Amino acid sequence: MKLFSPLPPPRLLPSKASEPQARPVARTPLEMARRAWRPDPEFSPPSSPSPGSLVERMRNIPRSRLIIGGVALLIVGAIMALFLLESRWGYSGKVVPVVFVKSWPATRSDADIQRERSAEEAAAHADAAASRAYIATLQGPARVKAQNQYDAFVSAQPKNLQPEGYVAPVPPAPPPSAAAPTAAKPKA
Numbered sequence: 001m002k003l004f005s006p007l008p009p010p011r012l013l014p015s016k017a018s019e020p021q022a023r024p025v026a027r028t029p030l031e032m033a034r035r036a037w038r039p040d041p042e043f044s045p046p047s048s049p050s051p052g053s054l055v056e057r058m059r060n061i062p063r064s065r066l067i068i069g070g071v072a073l074l075i076v077g078a079i080m081a082l083f084l085l086e087s088r089w090g091y092s093g094k095v096v097p098v099v100f101v102k103s104w105p106a107t108r109s110d111a112d113i114q115r116e117r118s119a120e121e122a123a124a125h126a127d128a129a130a131s132r133a134y135i136a137t138l139q140g141p142a143r144v145k146a147q148n149q150y151d152a153f154v155s156a157q158p159k160n161l162q163p164e165g166y167v168a169p170v171p172p173a174p175p176p177s178a179a180a181p182t183a184a185k186p187k188a
Helices: 029-037 053-060 063-089 110-137 141-156
Strands: none
Touching: 110 141
């Protein structure tokens, strides 16, 4: 049983161009195999590139394309170099500290304020005492370095948070230079 009727043969339109030459038809399987393995005489297989062909191809490329390609490669290289530098050293030199501000209710009394201030002062004094005790256990250059850090931190604090009786160290005066000119004595 046929489901579809056969298609009508295609109708060819007349052409003004000359008719292409028909290829000879292979009649036997051996001739068909020989034709399959033997290309047409007009067909030329791609040749392997000669050593100078890349240079010759580069000479045939317009100069504007070479310039645009070079600029594109330069831009990509610059972006990659910037990413490498940024990942290595970072782009921001200074880390900005985040300061959190406390939020108090509107009903906060003066007594609450005084209690919080006294608690902050007690905590600061306890931290300073712990730091001094730790510095006392150190010796040599480590002790000097830790004491300098402690002095820098404490001197930056407000006066009420500094330990009692703390006196900031006075930096040593620079030594007088030996090349300082001396006053000439007048001749009598």
